[in-house]
Structures are given as C-alpha cells and as structure tokens.
Amino acid sequence: MSNDAASSSAGASAKPSRKPKYSKFTQQELPACKPLLTPGWVIAILMLVGAIFIPIGAIALLASNSVVEIVEQYETSCLPANITTKEARIRYIQDDTTEKSCPMTLTVPKKMNNPVYVYYQLDHYYQNHRRYVKSRSDKQLLDGASTSNSDLDSCKPLKQFNNTPIIPCGLIAWSLFNDTYLFSRQNSAPIPVNKRGISWKSDRDHKFGSTVFPSNFPNNLNRNESSSAFIGGAALNVSQPLSEAEDLIVWMRSAALPTFRKLWGKIETDLQAGEIISVNITNVYNTYEFGGKKKLVLSTASWLGGKNNFLGIAYLTVGVLCIFLAIVFFLIHYKTPRPLGDTSYLSWNRKGNVNGLS
C-alpha cells in the first residue's frame, strides 16, 4: 500500500498529491566532488606548495638584491653640533633667520640605472592618524572656492584662517614636507631631478582641480609677520593649480604606516658605481617635535618595487617548510600506516575508549 518511496515523480494522480517532486537537487543528490585529505593528497599538496614557493622566493630575493639603494639619515647630522636638546632643535628649526642648508656627499655603491628614484623617508610620523587622515576636503581639492562650508568641516582644525576658508584646507596640506635636495656630481655639474610625474595620474586628473589655486594658505604667510604657530610645512605656489602641485599630491596620499617614504623626484641619468654625489639639503621640516627621523633615499626599482628581502625570504622559508612537512608526513605515514577506512578506529569499536575525541 505504501510503495511510494521508490517511485519517482512520474504519474499525476487524480487527487492532488503532496508528494514532493523528485529531483537530484531536492534530494540533495547533486553530483559532487568529495575531497578527502588522504596521505597521498597531503604530501602532494605540500610538495606542490614547496615547489611553487621556493622558485618564487629565489626570484624575489634576486630582484630585491638587484636594487641599489643609498640611504642617508640627516635630521641630526644636518644640525649644528652645539644643538643637542629637543627644545634647542625646535628653536633652531623654527627660526627662519638661520641658514639651514646642509651639504652632504653620497657614494654610489653600484651602478644605478636610470631612473633613480629620490625619496624622503620619515619615521614615527603618524600620517595614518585618524585626525590627520580625515583632515582634508577632497571636494575642495577638486572644486576649490566653490566648495560649500559644510564640506570643509572635515578640515578642522585647519578649516579657515582669519574667517576665510583655506585652500587647500586641512592638516595634511598644511603639514606639507618642505625639505629640498640639490644634487650635483663631483665635478659640480648639477644632476637634474625630474619632479614631474611623481604622483598618480589618476590623482592629478580626478582628485586635484586644474583650476584650483591655493589661497589664504597659512604657510604662504611671511613668517616674520605672523605667529609661527600658523606655519606648518611648505608654502604653495599660488599661481600653480593644485593638479600640478605634485609634491602636495604625493604628500596628500596618506601613508599607511608610521614609517614611510614619499617620492620626491626622479634622476633620469645613470649613476656610476663609486661615483660621489653631493647633495645640498635644506633641512627645514620640523620632525624634532616628535623625534622623527628624516632620511634621503636614492633607489632603483625592480619589478618587485624597492629593496625588501622580506618577501623572498618568507617565500623561501615557507617553501622549505612545506617540503619538510611533506617529508615528515610521508615518514609518519610510512612508519605507522593507517589503512583507509580502518573500522577498528570507529569509536564504538575501540576498546576502553568511551568518548572518542571531542
């Protein structure tokens, strides 16, 4: 009488049957792959990972090693020898009257093919601090003076100055890095630094207006005329639209980590190994307040970016570890093989083992 289970959906009965329609889907019988981590698979997977990772690690390490990098830390070495305390340093850096140029020489260790990138590197500088990251108005950077007042609220505490909106407003623009570097060869032939194209094209085209010019910018004030408290970093050229102020554009792309580099320019000639390059640094950016370091970096680039061995070493390590694990698992399996589906392992077949594992 109840021979329902075996039959499929065939046949429409006279009275409406509530019998569920049979389909592989509703019966949860869709064809499926049921992977199982058998020892063979485990070893194969680990070997495969190892086989992929070790070459990648090696190539990454090679790439990193091919990068030539010159790093010169200068925030203390550019100070006069008699200035040692924090207060003195701050006083020194805020004093506009002293000459702050600082000549240095760099030796090129290996041949550096062009383009050689010139970076400045800051330490302990929390460009990722929430107050800082937020303190800008993307709308104003694009639209300029037409931006509504409420759109500028995010720029606080540097929204307006003398009751007039600052363009560009916000802490980030205000604290624009203003050390400069003049490179010359030993023979005092200047090495030109290309300051164009150091920012993202998308930023220049879509985020910084070509008709927006700096105005009421505190840094542009004469230091002697106003309180130094209003002067942050670099002044901006009022006749240059923001879309061309590439230093600003670079600076305003907030760094992710407290130690960061920013591209300052590109040297588009090769630097020969052993060559000595003199740099004239104007050391005016105040990092002494928070004890931050300043470094000048000249570096070539590989496909992997700058000099960083981490990726290569990590890949190599993981690759080797995987191979090692593969061998260990192989040995375990070899020494104490457990046949597939050994029913003596079932909890109700195991003697004295009541609960299995849990």
Added chain:
Amino acid sequence: MFFGRNSFLSSQEEQPRTENGERIGHGPSRSSTGSRSDGSAHLDVSDPSFESFRELVSGSDLQSEVFGAPGSMQSENAPATARSRLFSVISSKGPQAHDRHPSSSSGAGGPALPAARTDARKERVVYVDNPGRTNENFEFSGNKVRTSKYTLISFLPRNLFEQFHRVAYIYFLLIVILNQIPQLAVFGRLASLFPLLFVLVVTAIKDGYEDWGRHRSDREENNRLSWVFQNGRFEPKRWKKIEAGEVVKIFQDESIPCDIVLLGTSDANGVAYVQTINLDGETNLKTRYARQESASKHPGLAPITGKVVCEPPNRNIYDFVAYLEIDDTQAPLGPNNIILRGCVLKNTAWIVGVVVYAGKETKAMLNSSGAQSKRSRLEQHMNKETLWLSFFLLIICIAGGVGMGKWVHDHDSDLNNFPYYKKRDTADKKFMYYGPFGEGVFAFLSFIIMFQIMIPISLYISMELVRLGQSYFMVRDVEMFHAPSNSRLQCRALNINEDLGQVKYIFSDKTGTLTENKMEFHSASIGGVDYSNVLAAKISGTSDSSDGMQVEVGSHLKSGVRLDPNLLELLQTEVTSSEATFVHRYMLVLAACNTVVPTRHSGSLQYQAESPDEQALVFAASAYGYTLLDRTTSTIVLDVLGEQKSYKIVGIHEFDSVRKRMSIVVECPDNTYKLLVKGADTAVMDIIARPSEQVESGSGSLADGHLQAGVLFATQRHLDFYSTQGLRTLVVAFKDLGQPEFEEWHEKYKRASTALVDRVKLLREAASLIERNLALLGATAIEDRLQDGVPETISSLRNSGIKVWVLTGDKQETAISIGFSCALLTPDMEKVIVNANTKELCVEKLKSAIREHGITETKDVHVVEKNLNAVKGDSTRKKQLALIIDGNSLVHALSPDVEELLFDLAVACRIVICCRVAPLQKAGIVSLMKRRTKDMTLAIGDGANDVSMIQTADVGIGLSGQEGRQAVMASDFALGQFRFLKRLLLVHGHWNYQRLAYMVLYNFYRNAVFVMMLFWYILHTAFSAQTALFDWNLMFYSLIYTSVPTIVVGILDKDLSHKTLLGLPPLYGVGQRNESYNSVLFWATMLDTLWQSLVLFYVPFFTFQGTTIDIWGMGCLWAAAVVVLVNLHLAMDVLHWTWITHAAIWGSIVVSFACFFVLDALTDKGFIAHYRVMFHMASTAVFWLNILLVIVVALLPRFCAKVLMQKFWPSDLHIARELELKNRAAISEFVKSSAPSPRMVELDDVPYSDKESKEDE
C-alpha cells in the same frame, strides 16, 4: 423531551478536549496545568478580557452563587465578573433555575441585573434579527477580518517597531547612533547606516511580501457571500458586512462566516453536523443543536424576537456560555449550540442562526496566534560563546582606549605642535581634545563602532536562512512522504533543526505512533466463551457471505471484520439459551453504546466516529447482524438481524479519561430501561456485580450467581490472554433498570444535564447511581497493527545510541508484548518490573532493583553516560536491563524525593516502558529527564494525550494520525509515520547539526579574524580608530563578500551520504556527544583565528614597511587578502562540492573583486578617496604575491592540524568518509559484518524503501 436533545452529548468530552482548547489558547506551559475539575476552569484565563475572572472564585463559589447557597450574596461585593453576572441573570430569569433555587432569584438576581447594565461590556446582548438594536448599545466588531498586520500607511512604522524588538537590531542601531557623534564618527554616515538598512530592508521586504499574501486572502474571505435575513427574506450579503444580531442561513457544504448560535436547522430535531477541520483539525463530524424553543420559529417561518445574552468574546473554542431569551422563556446555551467561524456545514441541508461574534471577535480569529518558539541547544551554547566574543571585544576596545589615553598623556605637551595632531585650531581654540582620559573614552567607543562585527549579528540572520534551507530539503525528501495519508514532513518550528542531530532520549507514545491506530475487531469473549476463530473469507470483506446484511457492510463500509462462524451461527438461532442471550445483549451494547454517527452518503452507510475503537466495534456488531442505522439525540435505530428496532435514548454518560467507561440508558422497544456499559477493564470490572450481590442487581435470569462467577473468571482470563497478544481490550456490561432506580437516576440526570455549572461533576454523580452491580457480558479485543518499519526503526535508533522509552496508556501485558513485537524488548533482556501502589513499596522496589543490578547511584551525568556506553559496548554488564513501570508507581516515583532513584534506575536501563500512564505523567517523565540530564529529549505522539509531552520535550514530533491533529499542532515537526523518524534523526538531524555547528564556528572565525586584523593596525596608528580599509569594504565584508558561501555550505554541505548514515547508526553519536560544536573547538578556532589575523596583518606590514604604500592601497591589500583567505578557509573545510558550492565560493571571491573595482571607479564625493587605488595595487606583482603568501601561511597550521588529527585521532565521521571513498561494496560488506546492529539496512537497497520492513510482520 428537550433535555434529551440538549443533554450536551459531548459535555463530558470536554475533558480530553479542554486540554486541546487550552493549548490553543495558552502558551505551552499551561496546557496541562489548568485545572479542569469543574466547568468554570475551561475559561481561558490568559485572555485579557477575563482579567477579572482570575480573581474569581473557584468553581464552587460560582456554583453556590448560582444554586443559591449562602455564598450567593457575595456577588454584590466580590469583584463581579461577566460570567458570574451572566449566571446570575440566568439563574434569576431562567425558569428551571428559578424553580429549583428560589433563593438565588431573590438574592443574586435583583442586584446583578442593574450591575450588568451599568457595566455593559462584561456581557453582550444580541437581539435576534435586530442588528440595529444589537449594535446601538455596544461596539461589536463587524465581520470584516484582517489577518494582515499592516496597511499601506502603517507598514513602515509598525514593521520598524516590530523589527526593533530584536536585540540585534538595537545593537545595530546603537552603533549607528554612536557613529553619528562627531568625535566617534569612524565611518561615513551612509556607510555606517548600510548594515542596519540592509537587514531592515531585507526583513521588511520579506514581511511585506508575506503580508501581501494575507491581504489577498483577507480580501477573498471578506467578499464571500452568505444568505442574510433582511427586508423580509434571505438575501446574499458579503461577509464583511455581516453584523452581530443578524440572522444568517447557511447551506450544506458552505463555510460559516462568523460565530452563530443555531436557531433552527433543516432537521426537525434541530440537529446540524459540522466539520471543524479548520478549527481543531479533527476530521470527524460534530453534532450541533438548535434549541427546541427556537427550532420551529426561525425567520423563514415566523418573525422571531428574542435575544441572546452571552459572555464576551474569548478564545476557548470548546466553551460557550449564554442563554437565549425567546417568548419570555430562557434557554441555556452551551458549546453545542454555537457554530464557529471556519467550520463547514455537512450532511445538513441548511441551518439558520443568529450572529453573536463577528470578525475579529470570533473564536477562530482570537485563536490565530503563532506557534511558540524554542531555542536550540546549539544556539544556547552559541550564546555562551558569543558572550566570550563580547568579552574579547571589550578587551581589545579597552586596550585601544587605554593605549590612546597613554599616548595622549605621553605627548600632551607637544600635541599642538605635531604636524599630524594639532589640538588647537587657527583661532587657538581646542579642537576635539578632551585630555588623556576623555580621549581614551572616545577612543574606546570608537573602537566599539569599528569592531562591532566581532559580535556576529549577521550569524543570526544567516542561521535563520540556513534553517529555512534545511527545512526546504527536509520537507521535500521523497523518502519521508507517506502516500496513504498524503503527508510530508512538516517543519513547524524553524529554529531547532539542529536539535534533531543531538537527540539522546526518545519518548514515544504507543497507540497511533508505533501502531497504526487502525482498529480491527479481533476477538470477542462473550459470556465466558472466547470467539476468536476466523472466517478467512470474511476478512476480505467482500461478497462471499450468506447474509445479505453482511454483504452490505462489507461492500459499503469497506472494512474487513474477522468473523467467528460459531458466533454467527449462534446469532442466527432463537434467543433461548443463556449463551444466545449473552451474545445478543453483547451485540446490542456494541451497536448502541457509542457515539458513532451513521451518515448516508449517496446511499451507502458511513460511520463518523471520534474514536477508532468505537468504529471498529460498530463495524463488528454490524458484521454480526446488529447494524447501527441511525442515531439522533433521542433515538438509536438498529437493524437487528434484518428487523429495524428503535431504542429511545434516555441518557448518556459519555466516556472520559477519569471514568474510563461510557454508559447509555435506553428505553427498549418493549418499554424496559436498559443500561449499556462499555469501558476499560479496570473501570468496569470494579462495578460488576459480585456473585453475592446478585439479588439486588435485578438483571434477571442472566444474573445467576454461579454463572456470573464463571463468566467473571473466564472473562478475566480472556482479558489477560488478549493483552499478552498486544490487543486492546474493553469490557462490556449491561443492566436492566428497575423503575425506582430509573426514576431516581432520571431525576438527577435531568437536573445535571441542564445545569450550567459543574455539569460534569453532577453527571458523574448521576452516573454513579446506576453504574454499579452490572452484569458482565464479556470483553472485546481490538487489534491495532504495528506501523510499517517500526521494529527496524527502533533497532536503528537504539544502535545510534538513542534510548527509546515507550509511554503508553495500555496495560502492562499489552505494553510488554508490543515491546517485543517492535524490537524494543529482546528475550535476552532482564526485565525490571515496578508495580507499586504505595510510596514505600515503590521506593523499596526501585532501591532493590538498583542494588540488585549494581547501578551506581550518582548525580554525575558523565559517569552515568559512561555506564551507558559501557552497556552499549556490551562488555561490563552481563545483561541488558529493561524497566517496566506502571502509572500507579510513577505517581510515587515522580515525587521529588523519589525521582532520583527512578532516574538512576531508568538511565541504567536500555529500555523503559511506562504503562498505564496519564497524559500529565508523560510530560512528567519527560521533564524529569530534561531536568536531570543535559541530554536532548524528543517526544513523539499522535494524540491529544501526547500534547503535553510533546510540548515539554526539547523536540516535539507529532504524527498526523487518526486521532485528529492536536499533536501535530503542538509539535515542532510532524511526520506521516513513525519509521520516518529514523531518517529524520539519523540523516537530516545529523546533517543539520553538522552544518550548523560548522557554520557557527566558521562565522565566529570569519568575523573575529577580520576584527583582529583591524585591531593590529590600530597599534600602528597611535591608537586612533583609523582603518586602512575603505568604509564600504568594511561594511560589505560580512554582508556581501563572505556571507553567501557560508549560507550555501550551511544548507548544502554533506559530510556523509544518507546511505552511510542509515547504515551506521552509531555515527549519530557525534551529535549526542557535541563533537562538532563544543568549547574545545571554539577555543581552537579562536587560536587559529588569532594566528590567521596575525598573518593577515603582518605579511603586508613587513612587505610594505618603509615604502611609499598609502593607507588605502594597504587597505585594498588587506581587504582582498582577508576575503580570499576566509573563503578559502571555508573551501578547505567543505566536504561536498556541488556546482552550487563552487559557484558560491568562487563566485563570492569574484564578486568581491568586482566590488573592489567598482568602488575604485566611483568618483562621487564619498568614494573619491578610494579612486583608482585598487587599480594601482592590483597592477603590482607584490600585491598578488602577498595574497598568496598570506593564504598559505595562514592556512598551514590548520591544514597540518587537520592532517594530524585525521592521522592519529580520526573521528568516526572521518573513518566513515574514508569508507565511502574506498568503495561502496566495502561499506555494505562492513555494515553486514561488523556493525553492532542486528538488523541493518542494506546499503545497496536504493533507495531505502519501506518494503523491507514488511517482512517483520
């Protein structure tokens, strides 16, 4: 003789039904506790309109009030209630009450009436055929119903209001509000609103859609037509326009539009039959009566003026108190005079009635409340772990807050000069600077906003969706479809699916659950002679019969009855021998003493019976020549061997669960009065005349002392024999009533049956007058066959570590014999039988059993469990124990000081059978186990008597059986047959549990790994609540990027095939032992989470330290890495890859990247910060190398742990998976040889069909 008609045929039936009625009315807890010792307790106390009724007044108060005892004067002072006033009114005006209780009319009647007028809302007066007058005084609701919750206008506010009742949404809202505080605004305004808006909109759409369906059905319902008396004739009127007081006419097979009091019917006696399936699910016809006073004068015939005074609307569908005032007489109205909305008129040409409750005041509408909700075990555990997560959240937020405070404190003096901080603005005012402490507090709050998804709110929504999906599949499982009853599995509770995978105890009803509840007359013991020979030809029930009558029975009633040739022969002979006298009287009782209603359907006779036993008896009587032809309230017409005889019904004492017998007094054609009795043996044997008392019994020649003693002895022996065969027995007796005895009883009976209060009690007293010194006629044995596949199912369940307890109302012998036939008991078991009438004896028996079998008395559940497992492992104990305990012993054993003994003993036994238990005891046993163990309990039953048990158990399962649908209505899941339980638990329960357990762990991981990754970053942002991830990525993470795969896997992943699970029942133990979700796994997952979050953060960190990477670029990398990692983590754990799983997981990753790029390309103000970042990042090799490295390093420990676990401590599930992989042949071989089950499903037998179960019968 109107009281005959209005004798409330079912007044005593209220007893079993009240349980049901109250269940509908109340929450689960009250179902069994509401006292129903008297009529008044039937009121629904939870109904707000009866608030004052609670202060009332036991039944006895009421009674005394009505019947004029001194207490009646209280009604002036005591908080008067609608009902008490109503009674006063009745008693003061009603002539019958008046006559009998003069004191009440002068005392209570006077003051009560004005009181009723001043507080008119307490009762309602409906003027018959005068809706205008009816409705001018009171605001009765119209008949328009609205089951929909919302209107267009109220939708938004009301839906929002309801949604915010959920704590989760409040949490969301608080977070959003916090985020609006400028100091705390971690996210953009819109972005922060998104998660809340998302869930609100999704839920609102769902609710709106459901409500739209209700709107449509409402509209349809409201526009149906009924014939309403207006302008002097019946005219069709839309349902929504019908008002209280109007007179409506309903024709056969029409639905009743509102609650109406019957005035007249097409039947001269005022009888109407209704089907109440929409109301209580019972399929049999119910009889309703029009009062004699009104039956002849409905509007069609003569103008009618009168009024119905009734109680205010309430939701108890089994009770109705009112009186009808017509032509200056008052007639009481009871539940048998009202037809409720939702019923359908059957077998009656038409009825006319007056509307008393309409629309939302109808009992049907008042009862339309939702099902109760339970919390699953897993979810309870999960909540504990959620608390841990909240604790973690608090810890990291405090850590962040303290860090911020300290940082600000350390740099306080320099802060204004920091290029990246600056606490004063250009006007030299402080800008959002509140000192170290204030900054710390604000940072703390910001972190809570930022890390909000640590509390996996989305998990609750996902779980609901997953359960919905699981139910979808469970309901559609073709192998749980029962063709004969055309029923699928029903999931009535949506939130305890996974509990099905953890059941440890099953409490099963017997009748209708293990058996089919299709009663077949098996044998008869008449006058001490056993007639159980079988005429094979008769079983088929077809024409091969000598007697024309039987042919008709066979062909029209379609029931095979086992006929005994000797008995047939005896019936054909003249009534001379005492043997023949016995037989004829016996058949008369079978045919007449019941509540079966014969109906004629296109010429053939059909019986409508509320009890299948009675139906079987009537069929049997009919087969032997006593055919029940017609039954009205006053007469029974029998076809006695071809001759029509009419018996006048003088009174009926209906069956109830206390008396356990039914008796009927008839006036025979020869004008003698006879009492016909049938009932349970315990209930009837006690009132059988003992040989020494014969003289006064007056039962004539039959009552010869010697003969009667012999009959008594033989019948008792036959009863014992029948019950050892597992048959259901009833004892049949009768008595000739002498005139004085009859008069005395009749007087009392008349009074009782018209009483308004305590009718049950009074009727019982009346019954006790005559139900004594009966002459024993014999006994009946009815066979109730086991359902298909019950033994297999039970042995599978037992093999899976589930303990099956059977709780039955049957006798001990019957229960034991059923126990054997359904493989519950096996011959090698040692039976411990506890029968004790006193508490001391009971304790003694329990103690000695415990001593004897060396059971450790302990409260420690784990030790007990070990014992259990030892039993299972068949090593330590010599013999398995089976406990058989009866209801009397349980009364004592369940008392608080003894229950521990019972528990210890019961837990040590493999099998427990409780016989002769009352419904409440069933619930008591279940709650004992619930209290004493942490194990999951499941109750399964099919009848009203199982309702309390079903509601008490963790999981309640109802079988849609013969006894109506109360059990189904109360259940969480409803099945067609007991055997489906195996599949429901072993397959679906297991899957549900595995899926949900994994899903919960995974969701904890998924959210926590993300939060921890964000947390590591704030350590590098000077504790400012800055995230590198773009706002929208943060919001989309748990809603879009990672939500779909977990839901899909939660619905579709399958660790083992159903064949393996059915073939190896012990695999079910995984759920019982909480192996897939427990605190060890939780903490392991959290450790893994910690590792993965560290890898996620620090691999990019070390890669990009001291580079030109910008914050959003870094964020892109992290977002991409975490999304890929989390999805691959899931992929690594998926066991069953269908194309849907592939689509979900890989699709999710693809969609995520698509979202990244879309967010990247938007140049709107809110998105410009992110413009082209992903594009720049994705074009570098480092980006991809980082993701690859993160994934491998993050997953490696988990991978190795998995491999090692599988190698050294393989779980049962893993071994079974290996078995599956090895090959199917190996499994089936293994299943045959080594699994501990004696009976195993053949794995090759695909699909598992119920055929195989037949062999056992």
